[in-house]
Amino acid sequence: MNNFARSEIATASGDSLIRSTAAQQAAALAAGDISSRELTRLHLDRIAAVDGAVGAFLDVDAEKALAAADAADAARRRAAEADESLPELTGVPTAVKDLIVTRGQVTTAASKILEGWVPPYDATLVKNLRAAHLPILGKTNLDEFAMGGSTEHSAFGRTANPWDLGRIPGGSSGGSAAAVGAFEAPVAVGTDTGGSIRQPAAVTGTVGVKPTYGTVSRFGVIAMASSLDTPGPMARTVLDAALLHDVIGSYDPLDSTSLPDAPRGMADVVRAAQAGVDLTGLRVGVIAELDGGEGYQRDVVDSFHQALGLLEEAGAAVQTVSLPHLEYALDAYYLIMPAEASSNLARYDGMRYGLRVEPAEGPVTADRVMAATRGAGFGDEVKRRIILGTHVLSAGYYDAYYGSAQKVRTLVQRDFAAAWQQADVLVSPTAPVTAYRFGEKDDPLAMYKLDVTTIPANLAGVPAMSLPSGLSGDGLPVGFQILAPQRADDRLYRAGAVLEQMLENKWGGRLLAQAPELEVQ
Amino acid sequence: MSAISKDEVIRVAALARVALSEEEVARLAGELDAVASSFARVNSVVTADLPATSHPVPLANVMREDKPGPTLDVEELLAGAPAAEDSAFLVPRILGEDAAS
Numbered sequence: 001m002n003n004f005a006r007s008e009i010a011t012a013s014g015d016s017l018i019r020s021t022a023a024q025q026a027a028a029l030a031a032g033d034i035s036s037r038e039l040t041r042l043h044l045d046r047i048a049a050v051d052g053a054v055g056a057f058l059d060v061d062a063e064k065a066l067a068a069a070d071a072a073d074a075a076r077r078r079a080a081e082a083d084e085s086l087p088e089l090t091g092v093p094t095a096v097k098d099l100i101v102t103r104g105q106v107t108t109a110a111s112k113i114l115e116g117w118v119p120p121y122d123a124t125l126v127k128n129l130r131a132a133h134l135p136i137l138g139k140t141n142l143d144e145f146a147m148g149g150s151t152e153h154s155a156f157g158r159t160a161n162p163w164d165l166g167r168i169p170g171g172s173s174g175g176s177a178a179a180v181g182a183f184e185a186p187v188a189v190g191t192d193t194g195g196s197i198r199q200p201a202a203v204t205g206t207v208g209v210k211p212t213y214g215t216v217s218r219f220g221v222i223a224m225a226s227s228l229d230t231p232g233p234m235a236r237t238v239l240d241a242a243l244l245h246d247v248i249g250s251y252d253p254l255d256s257t258s259l260p261d262a263p264r265g266m267a268d269v270v271r272a273a274q275a276g277v278d279l280t281g282l283r284v285g286v287i288a289e290l291d292g293g294e295g296y297q298r299d300v301v302d303s304f305h306q307a308l309g310l311l312e313e314a315g316a317a318v319q320t321v322s323l324p325h326l327e328y329a330l331d332a333y334y335l336i337m338p339a340e341a342s343s344n345l346a347r348y349d350g351m352r353y354g355l356r357v358e359p360a361e362g363p364v365t366a367d368r369v370m371a372a373t374r375g376a377g378f379g380d381e382v383k384r385r386i387i388l389g390t391h392v393l394s395a396g397y398y399d400a401y402y403g404s405a406q407k408v409r410t411l412v413q414r415d416f417a418a419a420w421q422q423a424d425v426l427v428s429p430t431a432p433v434t435a436y437r438f439g440e441k442d443d444p445l446a447m448y449k450l451d452v453t454t455i456p457a458n459l460a461g462v463p464a465m466s467l468p469s470g471l472s473g474d475g476l477p478v479g480f481q482i483l484a485p486q487r488a489d490d491r492l493y494r495a496g497a498v499l500e501q502m503l504e505n506k507w508g509g510r511l512l513a514q515a516p517e518l519e520v521q
Numbered sequence: 522m523s524a525i526s527k528d529e530v531i532r533v534a535a536l537a538r539v540a541l542s543e544e545e546v547a548r549l550a551g552e553l554d555a556v557a558s559s560f561a562r563v564n565s566v567v568t569a570d571l572p573a574t575s576h577p578v579p580l581a582n583v584m585r586e587d588k589p590g591p592t593l594d595v596e597e598l599l600a601g602a603p604a605a606e607d608s609a610f611l612v613p614r615i616l617g618e619d620a621a622s
Contacts, residue, residue, distance in 0.1 A: 120598045227577065253583055257576070259578060325566065328562060342537060351610060352602055365614055371535075387539070387553060390536050391525060404567045407563075411571070413574060445555055459577070
């Protein structure tokens with residue numbers, strides 16, 4: 001179980017340990033081979049060595065992380081004395097997307113309008129992380145207010161893809177994905193509104209899960225589009241994602257959309273699947289509308305079909321399933337999302353927190369201060385979505401845009417309901433293309449269209465996972481997406497765990513082991 | 522579908538309380554017109570009798586007993602405010618000069 005004896009840790013300077021999985025790190029902690037303080041220190045050292053090049057973190061608070069690690073070590077000692085069990089990840093450090101509020105630690109949503117803001121409370125999922133004693137290494141970079149798919153739209157600099165520092169790490173949770181992919185954090189928390197966990201996972205060769213909407217609390221997650229935002233785990237393996245999923249998921253009376261009976265025990269599902277490597281009886285539906293065509297990279301589709309072959313080899317019955325209204329899902333999303341965002345971002349008014357800018361001339365009144373503050377504090381992409389959202393909600397346009405988009409959402413949900421009659425899980429490539437070069441997609445419409453594969457899950461509130469299915473011809477990771485019905489998150493973990501195991505057998509190890517070495521400073 | 526002109530961007534920016542430069546107005550008008558025209562296709566597939574879905578899960582109001590509990594620390598809360606005085610947020614005046622006179 002535990003592959004890391006104390007002597008190995010000493011001789012390898014911890015390098016092998018930080019490249020291991022969160023489950024392996026947890027095992028080393030449980031065996032007493034290393035303390036959480038030592039493990040956290042190793043990760044802080046790695047961040048210091050490589051994050052200048054990667055840019056995954058906006059804020060690292062070593063002091064707080066080490067204090068939390070000491071508390072984890074103390075909790076382990078107490079539990080051992082009392083013969084009590086602890087959450088498996090106790091003492092394993094994590095990183096948190098800077099869209100999620102952390103008491104006493106700067107939270108900016110990567111926006112100048114919140115620069116330097118220190119929240120007076122913790123998000124519920126952060127409370128869960130603290131209760132399970134996962135030291136928080138720092139806050140990770142994102143597209144401003146989670147608006148973007150490349151982490152180029154952060155007010156504080158872009159994040160690079162650890163596979164190729166000239167390329168995007170995906171977004172908006174690009175910082176969390178890059179931190180996991182660059183071995184700066186074993187696991188991280190992201191948020192997914194239209195694919196912001198799954199697409200960065202796909203392009204960095206990591207695993208990302210968008211749980212069923214309402215099963216991980218949004219309380220304290222800075223809102224972009226409330227009916228779509230879903231926090232979730234990002235990790236190097238399906239098991240690690242499951243372990244983190246089990247920590248952050250909880251019913252929360254502070255979130256009116258929280259589901260009281262959220263699925264639990266994902267790690268147990270993964271371990272059972274790994275023991276059997278058998279998918280006999282599982283009906284896998286290939287989403288016809290997302291299986292290649294215009295805009296898809298050829299080798300992304302090839303990698304997807306090779307993985308399908310493995311699912312069949314494991315006993316799954318693969319068939320094609322059509323969801324005919326998916327062709328309108330992207331349109332509906334890009335009307336609903338900015339509408340909700342324009343409403344949610346009204347709270348940045350320069351009055352109670354964050355930036356306040358007075359108008360350059362004229363009277364200093366509340367509405368003029370608000371306009372000046374928002375004009376100066378928001379970046380281009382945020383302004384674009386606020387203006388679009390206000391337009392589609394305004395009198396005369398509401399029915400044609402927002403009202404129709406909400407009806408398309410009904411059609412998409414009906415499509416999914418029909419599809420679940422034919423298949424237990426649905427699959428597609430996670431993203432139509434691999435990581436592109438910085439600046440390559442500067443046209444908003446072109447960028448939005450890349451979300452076509454991930455958006456349907458958010459409109460329907462269903463859980464979805466991305467895991468690596470291989471490398472493209474240019475040596476970049478490709479993601480495989482699995483979707484399941486609401487509250488059937490366990491199916492993602494079962495199918496994902498089996499596919500991952502078969503792929504690793506084929507590759508002779510994890511895909512991330514093939515990532516190029518980063519230059520250590 | 523009506524186009525998003527410069528005038529519409531100016532009107533909506535005023536509603537949304539976002540000060541934009543002339544350059545931003547011109548750029549946004551072009552970009553948003555392309556975006557909105559592209560996504561207006563949603564109209565072609567829906568009918569009047571089709572119900573709208575606002576949310577992926579059924580919503581119920583969350584109630585709790587009306588009793589005092591711990592609140593956020595006032596000093597901690599005000600520490601993040603742009604301006605504060607006497608345990609309160611200090612804000613610009615609500616009314617303009619014309620309205621105040």
